[in-house]
Amino acid sequence: MSQNIAYDVALVGASPSNLTLAHRLVDLAQGPIRIAILEKGKSVGAHLLSGAVSNPRVLNKVFPNWKEDETFPLEGICKESYVTFMGAEKVEDAPRFAVPPHFKKEGYAILSVSDLAAWMADRLTEKAAAKEGVVVDIYPTFPAKEIIYKGDAVVGVRVDSTGDNAKDILHAKVTVFGDKGFVSRDLCDKFALRKNPQVWGVGVKEIWETEESYEGKVWHTAGYPAQPGLYGGGFIYGCKHNKLIVGYVCALDNDNPNLEPPQLLQDLKKSPWVQKMLKGGKLMRYGAAVLPEGGYYSLPEKFAVAGAMMVGDALGTLDIKRFSGVDKAMESGWIAAEVIADALAKGDTSEAALAPYKAKVMDSFIGKELFEARYFKQTFHTYPEILNDAFPAFAAGVDAGRGLFGGALAFGLSGPFRALKLLGARGMMENPSDRGAVAYKEDRTYPNPAYKKPEGAKAEGYDRKTVFTTADIVYYAHTHYEEGVQHIDEFDKNVCYSCINRYEGAGKRPPCVGDCTAEVHEVMEINGKRTHKMAFENCVQCTTCEIVCPPKNLRVNAAPYGSGPDFSNM
Amino acid sequence: MSGYKMVVLMKQVPDTSSKAGVNPDGTVDRARAKRMMNPFDKYALQKALEVKKAHGGEITVVSMGPPPALEIVVEALEYGADKGILLSDKRLAASDTLSTAYALHMVVKHVGKVDMVFTGLQTTDGDTAQTGPQIAERLDMPQVTYLEKLEVKDGVATMQRVVEGGHQTLEVPLPCLVTVANSAARLEPKRFADVFAVKELIRDKAAYDKKVTILDLDVVGANPDRAGLKGSPTVVGKTWKMGEIGGSCTMFEGGNAKDEVAELVGKLTADHGAILEEVLP
Ligand SMILES: Cc1cc2nc3c(=O)[nH]c(=O)nc-3n(C[C@H](O)[C@H](O)[C@H](O)COP(=O)(O)OP(=O)(O)OC[C@H]3O[C@@H](n4cnc5c(N)ncnc54)[C@H](O)[C@@H]3O)c2cc1C
Ligand SMILES: Cc1cc2nc3c(=O)[nH]c(=O)nc-3n(C[C@H](O)[C@H](O)[C@H](O)COP(=O)(O)OP(=O)(O)OC[C@H]3O[C@@H](n4cnc5c(N)ncnc54)[C@H](O)[C@@H]3O)c2cc1C
Ligand code: SF4
Ligand code: SF4
Numbered sequence: 001m002s003q004n005i006a007y008d009v010a011l012v013g014a015s016p017s018n019l020t021l022a023h024r025l026v027d028l029a030q031g032p033i034r035i036a037i038l039e040k041g042k043s044v045g046a047h048l049l050s051g052a053v054s055n056p057r058v059l060n061k062v063f064p065n066w067k068e069d070e071t072f073p074l075e076g077i078c079k080e081s082y083v084t085f086m087g088a089e090k091v092e093d094a095p096r097f098a099v100p101p102h103f104k105k106e107g108y109a110i111l112s113v114s115d116l117a118a119w120m121a122d123r124l125t126e127k128a129a130a131k132e133g134v135v136v137d138i139y140p141t142f143p144a145k146e147i148i149y150k151g152d153a154v155v156g157v158r159v160d161s162t163g164d165n166a167k168d169i170l171h172a173k174v175t176v177f178g179d180k181g182f183v184s185r186d187l188c189d190k191f192a193l194r195k196n197p198q199v200w201g202v203g204v205k206e207i208w209e210t211e212e213s214y215e216g217k218v219w220h221t222a223g224y225p226a227q228p229g230l231y232g233g234g235f236i237y238g239c240k241h242n243k244l245i246v247g248y249v250c251a252l253d254n255d256n257p258n259l260e261p262p263q264l265l266q267d268l269k270k271s272p273w274v275q276k277m278l279k280g281g282k283l284m285r286y287g288a289a290v291l292p293e294g295g296y297y298s299l300p301e302k303f304a305v306a307g308a309m310m311v312g313d314a315l316g317t318l319d320i321k322r323f324s325g326v327d328k329a330m331e332s333g334w335i336a337a338e339v340i341a342d343a344l345a346k347g348d349t350s351e352a353a354l355a356p357y358k359a360k361v362m363d364s365f366i367g368k369e370l371f372e373a374r375y376f377k378q379t380f381h382t383y384p385e386i387l388n389d390a391f392p393a394f395a396a397g398v399d400a401g402r403g404l405f406g407g408a409l410a411f412g413l414s415g416p417f418r419a420l421k422l423l424g425a426r427g428m429m430e431n432p433s434d435r436g437a438v439a440y441k442e443d444r445t446y447p448n449p450a451y452k453k454p455e456g457a458k459a460e461g462y463d464r465k466t467v468f469t470t471a472d473i474v475y476y477a478h479t480h481y482e483e484g485v486q487h488i489d490e491f492d493k494n495v496c497y498s499c500i501n502r503y504e505g506a507g508k509r510p511p512c513v514g515d516c517t518a519e520v521h522e523v524m525e526i527n528g529k530r531t532h533k534m535a536f537e538n539c540v541q542c543t544t545c546e547i548v549c550p551p552k553n554l555r556v557n558a559a560p561y562g563s564g565p566d567f568s569n570m
Numbered sequence: 571m572s573g574y575k576m577v578v579l580m581k582q583v584p585d586t587s588s589k590a591g592v593n594p595d596g597t598v599d600r601a602r603a604k605r606m607m608n609p610f611d612k613y614a615l616q617k618a619l620e621v622k623k624a625h626g627g628e629i630t631v632v633s634m635g636p637p638p639a640l641e642i643v644v645e646a647l648e649y650g651a652d653k654g655i656l657l658s659d660k661r662l663a664a665s666d667t668l669s670t671a672y673a674l675h676m677v678v679k680h681v682g683k684v685d686m687v688f689t690g691l692q693t694t695d696g697d698t699a700q701t702g703p704q705i706a707e708r709l710d711m712p713q714v715t716y717l718e719k720l721e722v723k724d725g726v727a728t729m730q731r732v733v734e735g736g737h738q739t740l741e742v743p744l745p746c747l748v749t750v751a752n753s754a755a756r757l758e759p760k761r762f763a764d765v766f767a768v769k770e771l772i773r774d775k776a777a778y779d780k781k782v783t784i785l786d787l788d789v790v791g792a793n794p795d796r797a798g799l800k801g802s803p804t805v806v807g808k809t810w811k812m813g814e815i816g817g818s819c820t821m822f823e824g825g826n827a828k829d830e831v832a833e834l835v836g837k838l839t840a841d842h843g844a845i846l847e848e849v850l851p
Contacts, residue, residue: 005762005763005766135773137766137769139762139765141759141760142762142765159762160761160762160763162761162763164763166763167761167762167763168762168763170762464823465820465821468821469823472821475819482759483756560759561759
């Protein structure tokens with residue numbers, strides 16, 4: 001019988017959080033240590049997509065010389081940042097005094113998180129090779145499939161399926177999940193760790209090569225193209241070498257069963273303001289990923305169980321109020337490394353030994369900022385008029401030339417009660433007094449067949465060459481699937497039949513079709529029956545379809561053999 | 571030892587999906603270019619792995635190239651090969667297929683008695699498809715090109731090869747050399763345990779040196795005058811650029827097929843009208 005495949009630490013996902021963890025752990029190592037990193041992408045970063053404008057506070061700790069290092073994949077440093085209100089025709093920047101401090105991004109790094117991870121992995125390999133007894137093995141194309149327990153302790157993950165456990169299982173004293181939930185959701189389910197569900201947003205992103213350079217400029221937008229009621233906003237980041245990032249993020253706890261995220265982004269690009277930037281430009285890349293938006297109240301009860309921990313988006317450290325995910329993910333890895341180093345030194349990786357992790361995270365800027373932002377997400381549910389009335393009124397004000405202020409004024413004048421509400425909402429977001437815990441509903445409970453899409457303003461006169469159908473845009477995600485890979489499970493086809501009936505009966509498509517970011521799902525007539533089908537080879541593995549499937553009838557698994565998109569540079 | 575002794579010839583080539591290292595004149599700067607295993611050679615490796623799975627044996631991967639080519643030798647071990655040899659020697663620079671086949675056949679001889687030699691159909695850079703057959707001649711082995719399927723029994727191989735318009739079945743006595751078609755079975759993905767084992771092997775120098783060796787011309791007993799530039803009568807007269815790798819994608823969205831086709835024809839005539847005039851009657 002062959003020996004088990006064993007390491008001290010197994011990291012699931014070559015993510016910013018886990019790579020920070022590995023760097024810190026190697027730095028802290030005083031003797032031999034063995035670390036394995038599993039990554040489902042064909043290379044590190046291939047399945048990583050972000051904005052990203054990021055506070056470099058953790059980068060500074062891990063790589064004190066990153067600014068001077070010529071190999072560091074920096075896209076730019078933010079020199080000017082704006083919060084911009086968009087109408088369909090015109091836009092207006094919020095006056096500087098009205099921009100919340102956390103949306104002043106000057107001095108922040110503009111990053112491709114995909115390239116950052118690839119770079120961190122290279123530095124990590126070098127660092128490990130230079131330190132006696134330190135082993136860091138990175139396994140691209142090998143996703144973790146299943147968590148392996150001994151009693152209630154996690155002892156590793158299943159990687160392969162030859163049928164011989166000695167060949168298939170990666171054993172570790174501590175397994176850390178920085179996998180955005182791909183497998184760690186099973187951990188949360190098994191131990192009922194999340195009393196409140198995680199709630200998600202989806203982000204779509206394109207990279208353009210433009211005629212003019214916008215290097216160092218950062219815009220976050222509200223208003224158009226969001227329909228009334230949609231919590232969504234655009235981001236436009238100017239990078240080096242005339243690269244322009246254009247993206248759109250929207251929440252999935254929305255009544256509209258057919259959000260069509262890629263088309264929201266196309267609509268954003270139709271705005272004359274964006275058109276001007278894209279003029280003469282060329283689309284280079286497309287991709288999508290989800291963001292855990294629940295924040296403080298979605299955090300699990302425990303951040304670690306015996307033999308396992310969660311970091312980054314898998315844990316839920318993203319702060320949607322500040323649009324800060326990268327720095328918080330990295331910080332969680334930094335802290336986890338210190339706890340693991342202690343635990344390994346003591347030879348104790350029990351739940352109690354790993355428990356200090358939670359206290360340390362909550363004591364760091366992660367916990368403090370998430371606490372301060374704890375009601376942000378809920379505000380839009382408590383005050384639906386913000387998205388239903390106020391934002392559309394602002395947008396109309398911008399388009400009508402009355403300005404943002406004019407729009408706000410008109411909104412306020414339409415009833416003092418409404419103005420008061422707006423102030424209440426602002427208080428809840430910015431300076432909250434305690435109003436007790438928030439209970440979220442799962443995103444999948446929102447899509448409503450009876451939803452009526454309100455007529456919103458439409459941008460006119462755009463260049464058709466700058467907008468794409470979803471079927472065409474997927475080409476720019478460079479997906480590649482090994483023959484025969486079918487990584488999304490549909491559990492019960494009868495459940496789909498009735499779901500399709502429900503949504504099509506109301507003139508809609510089922511949510512999996514209407515919210516997919518890559519035209520994977522479709523409904524086809526098969527033997528006289530409207531049937532759910534999937535074109536797996538398009539999938540960018542964002543998991544949106546699983547999140548919005550009302551009867552929980554889908555599961556998106558980590559695809560084997562490096563199958564999936566190529567998000568390098570994203 | 572039971573089973574068959576096999577050699578698979580594999581070449582490292584520039585990564586064709588990457589533009590890095592392609593000089594403006596279309597030639598390749600091999601130092602800057604990204605590198606990969608010649609995709610055709612993966613079919614050859616798969617065939618050897620199939621034989622090993624069915625009958626046991628030992629697979630030695632042989633490559634000739636500069637030191638970075640060791641990457642594909644090690645990668646072949648991750649796919650399940652047993653041993654690797656890199657023939658690397660400054661005197662091999664500027665080899666054409668004649669001298670490449672000479673040098674490689676000396677390596678095969680150095681390996682000892684072998685039952686089967688597998689090569690790819692061709693490479694994605696040199697593209698000549700000459701190396702395999704030349705080696706077979708030099709080794710005085712029967713050769714079968716365009717192999718798709720293979721079964722061996724009692725020293726005889728039954729093979730199916732692709733021919734124009736169909737297939738041909740042959741029986742060939744061992745030892746023999748085959749070049750494997752790219753319509754044969756695809757190389758199966760690496761297994762986790764094999765990749766793990768190779769990572770451990772690299773850290774165990776003594777064990778590694780037993781499995782992976784870098785040889786030069788002297789060790790394999792090759793005559794340096796028949797290798798590299800000296801042994802290569804081929805002269806490259808001229809290279810020219812046929813077009814770009816990649817390029818851009820234009821979507822024609824006239825709203826209906828008729829307008830879209832009109833738009834497409836309009837653009838083609840505008841951009842390439844001269845060529846159209848030449849080829850159209
Ligand atoms: C469109 C968009 C824009 C954003 N913009 C910003 C921004 O401007 N600023 C900011 O700070 N944050 C931004 N974020 C958030 C930020 O990207 C995330 O918070 C951050 O990437 C989280 O990092 P993580 O370490 O949790 O890893 P993740 O990003 O969650 O990466 C998970 C990794 O694990 C791998 N993986 C998953 N499952 C498995 C498995 N089973 N086996 C092996 N590997 C697996 C994946 O392939 C991936 O590499 C944005 C996010 C999106 C989607
Ligand atoms: C006109 C011409 C000019 C050339 N100019 C140069 C030059 O300037 N500089 C230079 O360095 N080379 C030059 N070459 C050399 C060329 O790259 C070699 O001949 C090459 O190693 C073999 O030819 P091929 O790539 O066409 O292989 P093919 O004959 O197409 O390959 C068939 C199979 O043989 C095996 N094989 C081929 N090459 C190797 C290898 N190196 N190691 C292991 N297995 C192998 C593989 O299994 C492969 O699938 C030239 C060749 C030609 C024909
Ligand atoms: S997968 Fe889910 S959303 Fe799609 S048709 Fe089936 S049940 Fe409905
Ligand atoms: S099928 Fe699901 S996971 Fe794949 S791209 Fe569509 S929404 Fe995302």
